[in-house]
Amino acid sequence: MxxxxxxxxxxxxxxxxxxxxxxxxxxxxxxxxxxxxxxxxxxxxxxxxxxxxxxxxxxxxxxxxxxxxxxxxxxxxxxxxxxxxxxxxxxxxxxxxxxxxxxxxxxxxxxxxxxxxxxxxxxxxxxxxxxxxxxxxxQKPAGEYRRPGVGAFVTIMEGCDKSCTYCIVPKTRGQEVSRPAEEIIHEIARLVEAGYQDITLLGQNVNSYGKRFPDGTGYKGPLGRLRLLEEDPETLLDFPTLLRLIDRRTNVKRLRFTTSHPFDAHERLFEAMRDCRSVCDWLHLPVQSGSNRLLRAMRRGYTREAYLDKVSRLRELVPDISLSTDIIIGFPGETDDDFEQTARLMREVEYDSAFIFKYSPRPGTDAAAREDDVPREVKEARNQTLLTLQDEISQKRLQRFEGREVEVLIEGQAKRPGQMFGRTRGNHGVVVTGDAELAERLVTVRITRALPHTLFGEVAA
Ligand code: SF4
Missing domain, CATH: 3.40.50.12160 (Methylthiotransferase, N-terminal domain)
Structure with a gap:
């Protein structure tokens, strides 16, 4: 053959x-x-x-x-x-x-x-x-393949330097290495030329972009970053700088990124999000837990208070930001009180959406050495409580769009005939009345109804 x-x-x-x-x-x-x-x-x-x-x-x-x-x-x-x-x-x-x-x-x-x-x-x-x-x-063998559609992913870094106790990624993907900015900008420019309109920058922790490049340069850790910011900010190539460069030098319509570790999400990032035309009003900021005791056990490197401060500063700078998060329930040692603090944090932040995971030990991680002591039924009950809570919050958050006109990028056919599916800049799914003529177009949509996970609307005249 x-x-x-x-x-x-x-x-x-x-x-x-x-x-x-x-x-x-x-x-x-x-x-x-x-x-x-x-x-x-x-x-x-x-x-x-x-x-x-x-x-x-x-x-x-x-x-x-x-x-x-x-x-x-x-x-x-x-x-x-x-x-x-x-x-x-x-x-x-x-x-x-x-x-x-x-x-x-x-x-x-x-x-x-x-x-x-x-x-x-x-x-x-x-x-x-x-x-x-x-x-x-x-030396990688040449060749490029992209899934057809309106969106494309661009990897900006590999590996992770953090050591969250439940996570195996640092062992499987190794130390962080960032891709040179010029390479990224070229790749995005080519994708935009090929018709992709919504680019998502990918990395395990995009916020620490620029720490280490393949040629050994980079700002090397938070202290190196702070020193450069004080002494020579012009030369600091960190993630906010990368966003500004992409925004200035390419015609990308929508720019997103994931995942953002809260520890490395700073005011400079929020300012770049406010200033860059292409950067979407959406941030996925995994909190994992609302309890300081568990955040320490997970080795996340921030407190509940520091996280909440960042969220409120971001909301001052980008008032209509949509936030999503990841939450782990049933981490070893999680008490009713820890759990309640997570639920309280969710009520306080009011995420647009949240991914809730029941903890299960991953072999080879530090957390796996601890007893998985939260009984299955308790995990299940806590999971249900948070899912219901998030549904209420999402419903309330999405209702803010009712009656408003929003920009929607149509991805393709929705489940029902006569309806198309697209996304807002805040990453909310929208079902729009219309046919295939709308496919892959940016349209202004008047939102008529909001469910917890989906918006519905008509193309505005
Ligand atoms: S959870 Fe994310 S930040 Fe933490 S070690 Fe895993 S990949 Fe790195």
């Missing part, structure tokens, strides 16, 4: 989505075609996430199902890539003996070589391949 086909399914976060696009770009550059279903593919890859147990279990289950395809087509190549692959390499080969390939995030650029290696080994009667070598970025 001349050209092979690849099917890739992604689990977990947006960083993983972007990694998947990179992988498809590399493989299509090597002559692979993208298959729409696993049954049509010669190579099936699952890009997995270890941050949430749920994503990990789904990936294990899916690969179990796909293994059946090998009965009919033994030449099929099955691979697990991403964080989970790195972490559970041995368990994967044991639990899923049909898997041929395992590659962690640092080895993704080796995939074309690993696939070739499998082919070669098969001819010699062996089948497995495990990614090992880290190939420097400049």
């Amino acid at each position: 001349n050209s092979k086909t690849v099917f890739l399914q992604t689990y977990g976060c947006q960083m993983n989505e972007r990694d998947s696009e990179e992988v498809l770009g590399m493989l299509t550059a090597q002559g692979y075609e993208i298959a729409q279903a696993p049954e049509q593919a010669d190579v099936i890859l699952l890009n997995t996430c270890s941050v949430r147990e749920h994503a990990e279990e789904r990936a294990f289950g899916k690969m179990g199902e796909l293994s059946v395809l090998k009965r009919e087509r033994p030449e099929l190549v099955l691979g697990i890539i991403g964080c989970m692959a790195k972490l559970h390499q041995d368990a994967i080969f044991k639990r899923l003996p049909k898997v041929d390939l395992v590659a962690g995030p640092a080895e993704l650029y080796d995939l074309p070589y690993l696939l070739a290696e499998i082919h070669e080994k098969r001819q010699r009667g062996k089948v497995m391949a495990v990614g090992r070598a880290f190939r420097p970025l400049e």
Whole structure:
């Protein structure tokens, strides 16, 4: 067969989505075609996430199902890539003996070589391949693939220097390294030219962009940043500077970013958000808990009070900002009082939306050494309480749009015929009456109704 086909399914976060696009770009550059279903593919890859147990279990289950395809087509190549692959390499080969390939995030650029290696080994009667070598970025095989649509992700940094006790990312993705600003600006300019209107900058903690570049430069830690700000602010290339550069030098219509660690979200960032035409009125600022005791146990590096101060300063500068967050409930040692403080913080901040996760220990993390002592029923009850609370808050927050005209970028068809789906600059989903003519257009919409998770409206005349 001349050209092979690849099917890739992604689990977990947006960083993983972007990694998947990179992988498809590399493989299509090597002559692979993208298959729409696993049954049509010669190579099936699952890009997995270890941050949430749920994503990990789904990936294990899916690969179990796909293994059946090998009965009919033994030449099929099955691979697990991403964080989970790195972490559970041995368990994967044991639990899923049909898997041929395992590659962690640092080895993704080796995939074309690993696939070739499998082919070669098969001819010699062996089948497995495990990614090992880290190939420097400049040597990555050429090729670019982007999912069609109005939005695109652009990775601005890799890795994470924090050490939140529940998180495995620093171990799987390594130390922070930022991409040079010129490279990012060029990539965005090309995407805008290709028709993408909504760009999301990605990194585990975009707020510490600029700390360390591949050539060894960078402001090196919070103290280096403060010193430069005092002595030579012009030379400080940090995240707010990057936002201003992108805003000034590209024609991007909407610029977003995620994830923002509250510790590194400063006034300078909020000022850039206020000043830059393209930066959207939306900030995802994961708080994780409203209890100082638990924030310390999670090693988040900020207090409830510091977090709330940042939120109120941001609201002074960008009054219509939409905020979203992540919350973990049932962290080891969480008492009723800790939980109540989290609920109080949610009432105080009034997030537009919140992602609530029930804690489950991730092997290899510091928190996993502690007893997972909040009973399952308690976690479940707390989860329900917060979901209901957030629904009430979201409903109230979204009602502020009723009767207002807002800018909506239409992504595509909604579920019902005669309706399209789009997003506001605050990242709220909007169902708009209209047809495919509206697709991929920026339109002004009069909001007629607000539900907790969706707005409804008509195109304004
Ligand atoms: S900031 Fe914390 S939670 Fe986020 S990736 Fe880094 S260690 Fe994990």
